[in-house]
Amino acid sequence: MRLTLVAPPWNSLYRPSIQIGTLAALEDEKEGDPITPVYAYLDWFEYAVGALECDPAEFVTVYDTIGEELYGLGVGDWIFGGVLDAHERRAGRPAPGGVAPREAGPEEQRARARYADFLTEHGVARELVARIVELRSVAPRFVEVLAERLLATGAECFGFTTSFSQLMPALAVARALKDRAPERLVLLGGANCDRPMGQAVMRAYPFVDAVVQGEGEAAVAAVRAARTLGDLAAAPGLVLRHEGELRVSLPAVQPAESAPVPRYAEYFERLRALPHSELITPHVALPFQMSRGCWWGEKLQCTFCGENGSGMVYRSKPGGRLTETLRRLTEEHGVFDTYAVDTILARNDNGLAELAEAEVDVTTFFEVKANLGPRELGEMRAAGVTMVQPGIESLSSSALKLLRKGATAFHNLRFLVLCEELGIDAQWNLLSAMPEESAAMLQEQLRLIPFITHLAPPSTVSKVRVDRYSPYFEKPDEFGIALSGPEPKYRFVHSGRLPAAERTELAYSFDHVEQVRRSDGTAAEMLALRRRLGARVGLWKKLHEQSRFTFRFGPEMTVLHDRRPHVGTGRHILRGGDDQLFRCLVHGGRLHQAVAQVGAMTGQPEDRVRETVRAWARRGWIHLEGRRGLVLAVRDGMRDELGRAAELRERTAEAGTAAEAATVDGSGRVSAGQ
Template sequence: MKLVLVAPPWNSLYRPSIQIATLAALSTEEQGDPISAVYGYLDWFEYAVGFLECDPEQFAAVYDTIGEELYGLGVGDWIFGGGLPGAGDADEASATAEYGAFLREQGVDEEIVADVLRLREAAPRFVADLAERLVDDGAECFGFTTSFSQLVPSLAIAVAIKERAPDRLVLLGGANCDRPMGQAVMHAYPFVDAVVEGEGEQAVNALTRAKSVDDLAAVPGIVLRHEDGLRTALPTIQPVESAPVPKYDAYFERLESLPWGDLIAPHVALPFQMSRGCWWGEKLQCTFCGENGSGMVYRSKPGSQLVDTLRTLTERHGAFNTYAVDTILAKNDNGLAALADAEVDITTFFEVKANLGPREVGELRAAGVTMVQPGIESLSSGALKLLRKGATSWHNLRFLVLCQELGIDAQWNLLSAMPDESAEMLEEQLRLIPFITHLAPPSTVSKVRVDRYSPYFEKPDEFGIELRGPEKKYRFIHRGEGVDRTALAYSFEHGQQAGKERDDDAAMLALRRRLGARVGLWKKLHAQSRFSFRFGPNVTVVHDYRPHVGTGRTVLRGADDLLFRSLVHGGRLMQAVGRVGEQTGTPESRLHERVSEWAACGWVHLEGRRGLVLAVRDGMRDELGRAAALRGSDAES
């Protein structure tokens, strides 16, 4: 079958879809009919700018807000929901009024609400135009990728295709079609001919060789209609080596034809993949995380392929910013050392575990990693234990210090309201924040969600959780009568089970609000906050200009100098005190007192037997020079 793969809104404008580009690349490796890729989200960008008659740069910001910040409210899906079966049975004016009220209740800015409502008006004509163009292409099968807010846009385009060409095959895949959600999509929307549960390489290879739907019956992961029900072939875990280097030619061709492509092109980051699954999740899945669905088993390409992959992508497309879609950086054989030694001007992004030490973070920066998403989630060791993060507050703070020192942008989130959270967990973070305003603040502060596939969802009783059905947004997204929203939903309303309520819930709510407010102040103060030090031959100068808590300029000599140095990037207190006492003849009691003084003024963070200097080294070298020094360091891991 001739196959067209479609990436609908709301994929990031600045990243070509790795899902369809990887599958499209199979056509150069396997025998079968051709595969083409359509970047529908770029088409939507062009169409919406014209419909709204607005400045393209202004709409790019609106697009990003809808696709990224408002995903949790279902905005991107709702905009395209008017054309779905069942949605038209209700009065559109009432549906629009109800959803607008819902967004305002959630604190969405009135200008954004107005844009959302107008985009709902624009969607049907766009969908019709795109469907006609796809049908005219003559393809026999149309496959849609559906991650995040792409499900309803895919369904809207799919039903428009079927209205024009009932004989064409419509197939959906991606995260929104993982088990059991894919089968729920087929039950709710009869115009969908098939879904792919799990990874798509085997399904796409089979599609390009198939002569009819009957040839797909035994392909792993494909769910087909059969008589009055569904016929399912269970998905298999595939080796990640089977995934080719993505082909982004179609994205760049469309970008070149876009009237405002110059707004997007300088910021494009090329996605790549070195692994699938999560090695930490295999060992001990984070309680709130449902990210990998049925694909938790960790598989990684040999690290030697990293340099080759990035060279192939950057040389082919002339873009030097890259973006790893891996859930987690490989522990060993991740290819970073070779990438650092390659001395190419490629920048990249990885999701990482936050307990990386100085050597590992130095290697990240030396390899061109300029942005990371660390799984920090909290600055309370007690809360981190509840979340099964496998790290402590000490690890997370050390990571933030290292990122600040090396110029790595750390994008992280702060979670609260997890089961069994205590007041002390919140209070210790409230006490800590004034001392770390020089470090990167969290992007968001939010309550823990219950997502499908997470331990909270799979074993709610274990955590005292009562599941109360799909989040409210699904009432607006899937409006049809008889639709099983519970089976379609990814995120769920929840509360504490009967008998688990706390007497101090009001006090806990007040603490969480204070934490949110304090993080807001952290964000405001971050740009002006400075806490750094410089080493001399036998002296250390500390510059502490953190708002409200700073101590100014301090010169450390002798035992104080050596003690401070021993806790830079972390050290064991007893070893540091013993070594400095032996070298200088200073009583250990005096050194312990000094550490306590430093902890009281937020110079040092103490946890158990370890201490960590919270100041950032200003060695007057460039970031790569400092990274190279750290790669050879012997600081505690």
């Protein structure tokens, strides 16, 4: 079958869809009918700017906000859900072309008013709410235009990728396609169709012919080779209708190396033809993938993480493929910013050392664990990694243990110090309200934050969410919680005519209640502490640009500059034992070793050295955790970041610095080695 692959809104404007780019690349590697990629989210950008007669630069901001920040409120899906609602209200009397009438009837007006109130209650600015309602009013005509364009490709099958806010846009267009050409096939895939969610899509929306569960390469190969729907009966990962029931084929788990380098030519072709493309083109980054699944999740899945669904099994391409992949992508498209979509960076053969040696000026992004030390981060920066998402989640070791993060506050703070030193942008979130959270965990972080305003603040502070496929969802009793139903956004995203049970099956995120309180504070006290934490992080963000806490090494002395707002103590010169003690704790060190070394070198009593350690901790110069200490200041060695990266990655392991490789096993115990 001739196949058209569609990437609907709200994919990032600045990234070609890696899902359809990877599947489209199969056309070059395997025999079968042609594949046509369509970047419909770029079409939507052009259409919405014209339909609303708005400033394109303003709409870029609106689009980014809806796609990146308002996913949790279901905004992107709700905008297109009105097309399906209108179809249901017509009760089998479709308007010409199968699209909703332009004027909103009383029921639609009520739906818009209820959702506008919902958004306002959740802090969305009224001006943005008004724009969101406007977008819903113009979405039906866009769906009509896009459906006609897709049919003109001559494809016999239309495949939609659906992640995050793409489900309702895909369903709206699929409905319009089936109204016009019932004989053409529509299938959906992506995260919104994994495992039971895909079968729920089939039951709730009978115009969908099939869904792909799990990875899509085998299913796409089967579609290209098929001539009829019956030929797909045994295709891996497909859910099909058969005699009034759903027939489910188990998904195939692909080796990572079998995935081709994505094909992005059609994205750039569409981008060049896009009015106002100058707002997008300078910020484009090329997605690539080196691994699938999560090696940490295989060992001990984070309690709140449902990201991998059926694809937790970790598979990685040989590290040498990294440089090859980035060379090919950047040379083909003339774009040197890249973006790894991997859940987690490979531990060993990740290709960064080879990339660091390659003569290419490529920048890239990876998701990583935060227990990486100076050598690993130095290697990453030397390889052109300028942005990371470390999954820090908390600055309390006790809270991190509850979340099964496999790291401690020591690791997270060391990571942030090193990123500041190396010029790596660390993007992270702070979580609270996890089951069994205590007042002490929140107070610990409240005390710490004033001392670390010079380090990268979290992007958001949010309550832990219960997502499908996470341990919280799969085994709520184990964590003392009870699921209380899908998050409220699903009442608006899916039509009110959809039974509650079906909305539950379609949902990914769920509300919950804690059945047994094991906190050291009352509910009111805990709420007050969480609000204080959010406010203090807000202040952290405001102070960050002006906050500095740096040091420089000199001959037998260290000069410390402490210009942190409210807690800074100015300029200090450390000599003798203080200089040696400080150096022992830069990037982390064992306290007993540092104290013994200083005592042996200077003749100071160890009790006096330990008192210095405690005094520095009170000032926030160092962070103490168990038997380790970490200097919170950032080295200003008067070198550029790449010079520091080269120095760190060449550092050899010594017995006295074994703490740099410390990790935490699943029980929370600290162990040496990585």
